[in-house]
Amino acid sequence: MSLTGNWSYPTAIKFGAGRIKELAAACAQAGIKKPLLVTDKGLASLPVTQSTLDILEAAGLGRGIFSEVDPNPNEQNLEAGVAAYKAGGHDGVIAFGGGSGLDLGKMVAFMAGQTRPVWDFEDIGDWWTRADADAIAPIIAVPTTAGTGSEVGRASVITDSVTHQKKIIFHPKVLPTVVICDPELTVGMPKFITAGTGLDAFAHCVEAFSSPHYHPMSQGMALEGMRLVKDYLPRAYADGTDIEARAQMMSAAAMGATAFQKGLGAIHAMSHPIGAHFNTHHGTTNAVCMPAVLAFNAPAIADRFNSAAAYLGIEGGFDGFKSFVQTFNDSFGIPRSLSDLGVTEASIPDLVKGAIIDPSCGGNPIALTEENLTELFNAAL
Numbered sequence: 491m492s493l494t495g496n497w498s499y500p501t502a503i504k505f506g507a508g509r510i511k512e513l514a515a516a517c518a519q520a521g522i523k524k525p526l527l528v529t530d531k532g533l534a535s536l537p538v539t540q541s542t543l544d545i546l547e548a549a550g551l552g553r554g555i556f557s558e559v560d561p562n563p564n565e566q567n568l569e570a571g572v573a574a575y576k577a578g579g580h581d582g583v584i585a586f587g588g589g590s591g592l593d594l595g596k597m598v599a600f601m602a603g604q605t606r607p608v609w610d611f612e613d614i615g616d617w618w619t620r621a622d623a624d625a626i627a628p629i630i631a632v633p634t635t636a637g638t639g640s641e642v643g644r645a646s647v648i649t650d651s652v653t654h655q656k657k658i659i660f661h662p663k664v665l666p667t668v669v670i671c672d673p674e675l676t677v678g679m680p681k682f683i684t685a686g687t688g689l690d691a692f693a694h695c696v697e698a699f700s701s702p703h704y705h706p707m708s709q710g711m712a713l714e715g716m717r718l719v720k721d722y723l724p725r726a727y728a729d730g731t732d733i734e735a736r737a738q739m740m741s742a743a744a745m746g747a748t749a750f751q752k753g754l755g756a757i758h759a760m761s762h763p764i765g766a767h768f769n770t771h772h773g774t775t776n777a778v779c780m781p782a783v784l785a786f787n788a789p790a791i792a793d794r795f796n797s798a799a800a801y802l803g804i805e806g807g808f809d810g811f812k813s814f815v816q817t818f819n820d821s822f823g824i825p826r827s828l829s830d831l832g833v834t835e836a837s838i839p840d841l842v843k844g845a846i847i848d849p850s851c852g853g854n855p856i857a858l859t860e861e862n863l864t865e866l867f868n869a870a871l
């Protein structure tokens with residue numbers, strides 16, 4: 491079976507090993523003549539990034555790069571990226587990397603032509619309509635991890651460096667015009683990043699599947715996404731050069747982020763403030779929070795996970811699924827508690843304040859309050 495396809499749901503995706511070679515054609519398709527490649531500090535000097543810049547240069551598209559991007563990107567990174575974009579006379583962005591490079595790249599393209607501050611476009615009500623849609627530069631997304639799925643998202647998560655709050659900035663035109671999913675780009679991922687990003691994709695699928703909102707397409711994608719992670723993350727973790735496993739995980743990442751149009755929940759509401767305060771890895775934090783959240787949501791989700799467990803080949807219905815999740819986490823060396831990530835009991839009141847205003851709360855199957863969030867944080871601590 492050939493793991494290759496051309497998809498247009500949710501956007502145009504060029505999927506398959508070696509397809510980074512089509513980057514210049516993707517720029518032409520998006521109408522970009524002088525792209526700025528935005529990535530994170532860690533990736534900037536690696537061969538995978540340099541060879542991508544070589545492809546651009548060979549096609550006469552220059553080799554513009556901006557890489558001052560933190561693991562949890564903030565508005566200062568964004569201001570510097572927009573300044574680099576304008577100074578270089580660029581006309582589009584190639585968002586390249588994991589979640590941080592993808593999220594910041596999308597925001598550079600979004601903010602380069604805006605006159606209002608970025609926080610004016612937070613994902614609240616119809617704030618996105620404040621943006622000048624015609625001033626948003628075209629975006630090509632090239633993921634190098636298999637987790638966040640930000641390559642198929644219409645939003646970015648940016649941390650407010652003053653308040654330590656992760657904020658979601660949304661606009662329909664932030665959805666990349668073209669996505670290149672080349673599993674060969676993920677081969678060099680270290681084991682702990684393979685695990686953390688893969689479990690992020692799993693959390694997206696689990697939360698979308700749990701959400702009470704009506705979206706059958708997302709529900710189907712969430713279920714199959716869970717299966718792909720269950721079957722292929724252990725293989726990708728054991729052997730980073732297993733291209734079939736890497737490809738299936740790349741699909742699962744895009745599926746999880748497409749599925750969560752249906753909603754996220756308490757896992758993300760908790761992990762966003764934890765990441766903002768303690769600078770933890772997002773996917774790993776999601777994985778640590780998941781067992782406590784599954785137990786908390788059990789009254790609302792047990793029935794649907796009984797059928798999901800059967801599809802996934804997990805015995806014991808919902809309880810079997812819950813046990814599987816803990817065993818799955820353990821197999822990748824994921825810590826069992828938030829205290830292992832540096833979270834303190836004293837920080838819980840601040841984390842609860844951040845969680846209760848997180849947009850993810852709205853997709854949790856049981857309404858979240860400061861009281862039950864406090865119990866959840868203590869259970870995961």
